[in-house]
Amino acid sequence: MSLDTVTLQCFLAVAETGSFTKAADRVNRTQSAVSQQLAKLELILGKTLINRGKILSLTNEGEIFLGYARQIFALHREALDRFKQPELEGEVRFGLPEDLATVLLSDVLVNFSRIHPRVFLKVECDLTLNLFDRFRRGEFDLILVKMSRPEEFPEGVDMWSESLEWVGKDEHFKNSDAQSPLPLVLSPQPCVYRARAIEALETAGIPWRLVYSSPSYTGTVAAVKAGLGLTVLPKAIVPAPLEVLRSNLLPPLPQTHVSLLRQGHASKAVESLEEFVLKKVRH
Known part of the structure; x- marks a missing residue:
């Protein structure tokens, strides 16, 4: 039996999220499918990689294999990106408040970059009113802003309240x-x-x-x-x-409200990040 990228992707998702449920959401598969992939991988290697207790953790063998899995998966993506026409490329300038970046969006941005390796994300944190002023001057393609009322930014997409x-x-x-x-x-x-x-x-x-x-x-x-x-x-x-x-x-x-604002003339990369953030954060 040989290693495949689906199995590696499931292992990486479990290792990085510490949860079968979160891993399933990341790879768009059911929790049972992810669990089966992990069992398959452990059978191939002949080693237990995950401690399945109340809190999931990697075994010593799992920690060692994690480094190999990341290298193999990165090379796989790099090879595809080198020989196939990439679906997206370019730069996206994204601004958001630091508290939201720290707590809510780190996984979202990491996942987007993993899926679209040729899109360069330029992320900056600032206070909401500063972000909006800079957005109006064209310094950002997308911004996530906090406000008192949704109508303060009528052109934005209301995320949550x-x-x-x-x-x-x-x-x-x-x-x-x-x-x-x-x-x-x-x-x-x-x-x-x-x-x-x-x-x-x-x-x-x-x-x-x-x-x-x-x-x-x-x-x-x-x-x-x-x-x-x-x-x-x-x-x-x-x-x-x-x-x-x-x-x-x-x-x-x-109440406080959070909205996502996008410049009117946006590239495919910007539109893709907007859709990705809306889907992941609302979910």
Whole structure:
């Protein structure tokens, strides 16, 4: 029996996602089909590659084989790309906020690049209003933007909507002085989350003070983990060990919306990435 690219692709998907379910979604096959491919591969090699417990992990042999599998699959794609007319090529300039790039889109962009190796993705992160200004100047082909209302960007494709949440560590919030101004960790202006948080607090008459400001999602999360203050995030991107805080002392926050905007005259590569992002993120 010999190795084939379908089997290798299934193994790589399981190894990289740590889940049969996520792997099946990545390779567009059923979970049972992926499991069968892994069993077939282990039979060919005569080694157990995956520890199948509550948490999937690679065995020592699986870790060793992972390097070979990546090289074989990369050479396979390179050979096809060299001798066949590629379906897509060119450059796509994509802008999005750092928090969405960090939490939601890394796998999406990696998968797109794997499928279309001749498309060069130029990805930049910035605040939403900065992204939109640069988009209007023609610096981006696609942007993902956060907003308060979908009608703020009527030309965009509405991706999803969800309520903003007060986020922090519950132990730090309970130990804070209720009479003191609420310590906030927020991005600098212009930031949709910052504007909504301050507006909600001032409408409710709750005093606040900015204790830390960073344009970086990573920096914001680190400051909140350290107990410097609270921040505001959509529930979908709240990282552990931070928590959504439920308290009558905190005012409710409005919904946030995410839209995808594309330039009017787009190449096939840009249109393909737009369709890919819409399909994967909505799914």
